[in-house]
Amino acid sequence: MVTALTLPLPAEATVRSLPANVEAEAAFLGAVLIDNRVIEELPTQLGAQHFFEPVHARIYERILHLLDRKAVVTPVTLRPYFEADESLKALGGVSYLARLTADGQGLLAPRELAEQIYDLALLRELISVGRGLVEGAMDTSESVEPMEQISQAEAALYKVAEGASGANEAKDFGQATRVAIQAIEKAFNSGGHISGKTTGLDSLNSKIGGLHDSDLIILAGRPGMGKTSLVTNIAYNAASRLQRDLADGITVEKSVGAATAFFSLEMSADQLATRILAEQSGISSEALRVGRISREDFQQLSFASQRLAELPLFIDDTPGLTIAALRTRARRLKRRHNIGLIVIDYLQLLQGSGRANDNRVNEISEISRGLKTLAKELSVPVIALSQLSRAVEQREDKRPMLSDLRESGSIEQDADMVWFVYREDYYARSVEPKEPTESDPPDVRAKWEEWRSLMERITGLSELIIAKQRHGATGKVRLRFEARITKFSDLAPEDMRATYGNDD
Structure with missing residues (x-):
């Protein structure tokens, strides 16, 4: 049986809080409420999920929703949406929305505030991934596949690097639309x-x-x-x-x-x-x-x-x-x-x-x-x-x-x-009849002529068969294939008509 050593963590590691700056979040929200155009100039794709304080996240989400509807967002227009918000009451109720805009300090550096909020959110996500890595690595049961854990860890880190910490959350129909x-x-x-x-x-x-x-x-x-x-x-x-x-x-x-x-x-x-x-x-x-x-x-x-x-x-x-x-x-x-x-x-x-x-x-x-x-x-x-x-x-x-x-x-x-790729000339070439001589009977010469005529008609033509398509209909696409340079290309309209007539 495999056993794992228990290593003591430094004392400070158990008491440190998650990285966040609630004051920066409040200052940024105040800047947005004073001047809605601040959001248009952000260098990062800041989302509600990047805010540490849940109330701030809900306020920012509502701001984005109203701006998407071309509305002007101020503490007054936000008020009806938060009058019954229990968490906001702990901060002083809807008057907190007005206090966000009181000093306007956020307007001095809104881009820097947004970047800090975003970066701190990524650090929190990294901590979450790290905890998952530690918990997975401490599992020493025989069913564990270390290489699979490494692959999953890289996938999680990739999402953090792409700023996709909220990628697994359900999307509302508006986003999908x-x-x-x-x-x-x-x-x-x-x-x-x-x-x-x-x-x-x-x-x-x-x-x-x-x-x-x-x-x-x-x-x-x-x-x-x-x-x-x-x-x-x-x-x-x-x-x-x-x-x-x-x-x-x-x-x-x-x-x-x-x-x-x-x-x-x-x-x-x-x-x-x-x-x-x-x-x-x-x-x-x-x-x-x-x-x-x-x-x-x-x-x-x-x-x-x-x-x-x-x-x-x-x-x-x-x-x-x-x-x-x-x-x-x-x-x-x-x-x-x-x-x-x-x-x-x-x-x-x-x-x-x-x-x-x-x-x-x-x-x-x-x-x-x-x-x-x-x-x-x-x-x-x-x-x-x-x-x-x-x-x-x-x-x-x-x-x-x-x-x-x-x-x-x-x-x-x-x-x-x-x-599916299909080329009729590939199979026709494999059944080439023997080239007739003058002494061969007419039916042998006719058979070879029939084959030669077929090859003239189909050489260089191919079919791409769409056998399954979730987004549309199945069917065939006719293409030209130049074997000499291994190139597929579209058939010219006259070649299409000469070979296939009006058949789709």
Whole structure:
């Protein structure tokens, strides 16, 4: 049995009170009541939860509510809301509201007062996290997982660093509505088709409205379908759009682009970089790998690399990551680089916590839940690639279905969207008939001609099947795929009509 030593705490540690400055809170509230514009000039997002004195918290919350309704807030307009407040009676009743504005000292330095109130609130939150860490570390029962405790501790510290100490509190419907209106406004300003982060593909953006914060998107396909190519294109498009918007003076909040974190558990960072260079320079990946390029190609490649040097795309190619380690690294990237999109290639290469390793289905379930939790915690879209079972190959129609997701039904359950990549030319090429000679009978030549005609029509075309979408309808998006440079792009309208007619 494991025993723990009991260490005595210093005497002063048991009597020290939580860090707070009630006088600073009162002075700041007085400044706001004298001049409501003080709140508009605050350098920090000060909320009611940052006040130590509960009465001050309720007063500030009511002030924010009235200002949101475009009302002028003074001790007189606040009075009706606090006449029955029992806690305020202990401070002298509603006359306390007038006393807050008596000397007006808060107007001398309202920004500094707000910063102090905010900083002291973070210190109190740190103390709370520290207490939880101590209590957890003192638990020596066999059911305790130290690495899981470390992951939880980092998550708690991340919330403090982001000023999200009140993130787990229930939000009133007014707050939720404001967030929804902001998303609708972004979609309206973008021309009516993007309310989230852009994929860089107009046809896909129109279908899904962009990549939405807190969503887990599963992109699946059989080997050779191009799922890594597609997700690399999307990662580049989002990062490139943010870079372009910032250069044009558009803020991060108003941009539909995003700094992107790409966790590549299968390919190295330089292999991914080669793919992006091939796409942007128009030189095939194979030619780049073997160096079979001309001097003009090399110059074009050099120009492309210069353009991409400052791209906000961060690649982590650490192999064998656990879901806990991935979440830790993602939080760090969010804090340092404000990433707005996370890509994982691919889900089955992640490892669980170790508790579910005896059962692969349970481990995959833990990983998919962890990715969904990460998307919500960081409020960014997460795209995770996934393998499909071989059941696809046994069917005449090779188009994937939700039941083909490999190893766990929880992937489908946890995902907000499920996409499948399907390329008919991949399968048609594998059944190429022998090229006929002059001596072959007409039916052999006809069969080969039929195959050749089919290949001419479908080569370079792909389907992105939206098999699940919580926010909208399912369906298909037709795309062009240039295998030479591993690039997906929108089909031209004339190509769409020639290939698919009027079929949606």
